[in-house]
Amino acid sequence: MNSAFSTLDWSIFFAYFLVLTVTSVLLSRVKVKNTRDYFVGGNSVPMFAVAMSVLATSQSAATFLGGPEYSYGKDLTFIGFYFSAFLAVLFVSKVLIPRFYAINAVTVYELLEIRYGESAKKQAGIMFLIGRLFASGARLYIGALAISMILFLDISAPHVAISISILMLGALAYAYFGGVKSVIFSDIIQAVTYIGAGIAVLVYLYISIDSDMHTIYQVLAEDKKLTLIDWSLSGGFSIWALLGGWLLLNIAAYGLDQDMTQRALTCKNAKEAQDSLMLSIYLTIPVAILFLCIGLLLYLFYQHTELSSVSAEVVQKFEGEKITIFMYYILHEMPEGMRGLVTVGAVAAALSSSNSVLGAMSSVAIEDLYKPWKLKRAQVEEMHFVKAGRNMVLFFAVALSGMAMLSYYWQRYTELPLLSFALGVMAFAYTGLLGVFAAAIFTKRGSAGTVLFSLIGGFMTVLLLQPYVLGTMIDLKLGFAWQILIGTLVAFSVMMSKKSEYIHE
Numbered sequence: 001m002n003s004a005f006s007t008l009d010w011s012i013f014f015a016y017f018l019v020l021t022v023t024s025v026l027l028s029r030v031k032v033k034n035t036r037d038y039f040v041g042g043n044s045v046p047m048f049a050v051a052m053s054v055l056a057t058s059q060s061a062a063t064f065l066g067g068p069e070y071s072y073g074k075d076l077t078f079i080g081f082y083f084s085a086f087l088a089v090l091f092v093s094k095v096l097i098p099r100f101y102a103i104n105a106v107t108v109y110e111l112l113e114i115r116y117g118e119s120a121k122k123q124a125g126i127m128f129l130i131g132r133l134f135a136s137g138a139r140l141y142i143g144a145l146a147i148s149m150i151l152f153l154d155i156s157a158p159h160v161a162i163s164i165s166i167l168m169l170g171a172l173a174y175a176y177f178g179g180v181k182s183v184i185f186s187d188i189i190q191a192v193t194y195i196g197a198g199i200a201v202l203v204y205l206y207i208s209i210d211s212d213m214h215t216i217y218q219v220l221a222e223d224k225k226l227t228l229i230d231w232s233l234s235g236g237f238s239i240w241a242l243l244g245g246w247l248l249l250n251i252a253a254y255g256l257d258q259d260m261t262q263r264a265l266t267c268k269n270a271k272e273a274q275d276s277l278m279l280s281i282y283l284t285i286p287v288a289i290l291f292l293c294i295g296l297l298l299y300l301f302y303q304h305t306e307l308s309s310v311s312a313e314v315v316q317k318f319e320g321e322k323i324t325i326f327m328y329y330i331l332h333e334m335p336e337g338m339r340g341l342v343t344v345g346a347v348a349a350a351l352s353s354s355n356s357v358l359g360a361m362s363s364v365a366i367e368d369l370y371k372p373w374k375l376k377r378a379q380v381e382e383m384h385f386v387k388a389g390r391n392m393v394l395f396f397a398v399a400l401s402g403m404a405m406l407s408y409y410w411q412r413y414t415e416l417p418l419l420s421f422a423l424g425v426m427a428f429a430y431t432g433l434l435g436v437f438a439a440a441i442f443t444k445r446g447s448a449g450t451v452l453f454s455l456i457g458g459f460m461t462v463l464l465l466q467p468y469v470l471g472t473m474i475d476l477k478l479g480f481a482w483q484i485l486i487g488t489l490v491a492f493s494v495m496m497s498k499k500s501e502y503i504h505e
Contacts, residue, residue, distance in 0.1 A: 012343075070295060216297075
């Protein structure tokens with residue numbers, strides 16, 4: 001294994017954080033007069049900036065390391081997930097975005113208030129907050145784990161805690177003062193950073209492999225690594241799964257999850273919001289291909305040693321923990337300077353998802369839960385809610401950090417798969433949201449009473465289908481995409497069970 005950071009690596013690392021510090025100070029000067037300014041940028045954010053922010057928010061440290069892992073171990077069928085996301089974004093742009101702008105929404109769950117009443121908005125908001133606390137806390141842990149491995153060459157509790165703090169302080173620097181507008185502009189910096197790091201790794205890997213493009217293509221084709229479409233029924237990213245459960249999951253991620261959709265709600269009008277989402281997916285697909293290509297070159301580097309002259313056996317373990325092939329490469333092969341660059345890339349990928357979730361969770365907590373409650377009791381100035389929003393940003397920063405550390409201890413000292421559960425929780429929550437929103441938009445059925453049962457029913461269905469819940473009793477081999485599909489059908493059926501107490505068109 002390579003030694004710890006060199007002087008050049010630390011110089012790159014601190015230069016990046018200097019950029020973060022300077023830009024966070026500049027962006028914190030954004031004028032915030034009310035919660036609309038704080039949570040949706042006063043609907044004045046340029047379309048291209050929103051597109052870049054959505055791109056950055058859709059990525060994470062898990063994507064940064066997970067994309068290469070998939071193509072290294074399998075093939076290119078994972079790219080289908082992003083073409084599924086393209087169809088989902090098309091749906092969200094045409095069906096959901098016009099509805100959100102028609103009601104001048106700050107959060108996506110306001111649509112349910114108009115359809116089923118205030119309690120429906122609150123219930124959906126609480127479901128979002130619970131799911132995001134687990135899922136984003138676990139993602140924060142994964143990002144911190146990667147940074148601890150690279151920076152400190154270990155994953156001890158103090159070093160993981162320091163790595164979590166680095167990420168959370170970086171996120172707070174943008175989210176606290178300037179709100180969503182400063183987060184969006186910071187996301188552009190993060191996106192450019194981790195894409196730049198990815199391109200640098202791809203070029204370095206290509207130079208490291210002693211071969212030409214034609215030979216590389218030939219070897220990968222012979223090893224069936226270039227397969228793009230899986231026509232089987234059982235494949236995780238088969239064409240059927242992509243047009244079923246994965247499509248639903250992407251619709252929920254881009255249109256029903258405040259974490260992602262909040263970006264689109266900052267545009268001047270529905271047309272710019274639609275354009276920003278479509279541009280974001282046009283940009284996301286090449287980025288996904290970039291990291292899949294890194295995985296293919298890592299496959300050639302380690303599995304075709306005649307091309308790379310690598311002699312050591314690849315053991316994807318670090319202090320007993322399984323690590324991705326990209327992390328193994330960073331730890332064992334990265335030269336001076338490149339390691340610092342890739343670390344900065346991993347930090348940027350983790351930061352882009354961390355800073356956005358703070359603003360999203362705060363907006364739901366204030367706009368959907370606290371503000372209606374407070375205004376029923378007293379007339380309060382708008383700046384009170386801006387201050388409350390900032391307090392919520394701090395609260396959720398602490399809560400997510402706590403969840404990240406809980407994931408660390410749980411993973412080490414129990415055999416219960418908390419991490420699998422935590423990462424999946426938001427997807428479990430999506431099924432209920434999909435069922436409720438489908439009923440609200442496409443039918444005249446459902447009521448305030450059925451919303452809660454639908455949210456719980458969808459969540460519990462997917463949870464019960466997990467192998468770590470009923471796996472010992474039932475031989476469950478349903479792919480996750482099919483679980484999402486079944487959970488959504490259950491949630492939708494619950495909504496259909498009652499005639500609508502229709503409030504507004």
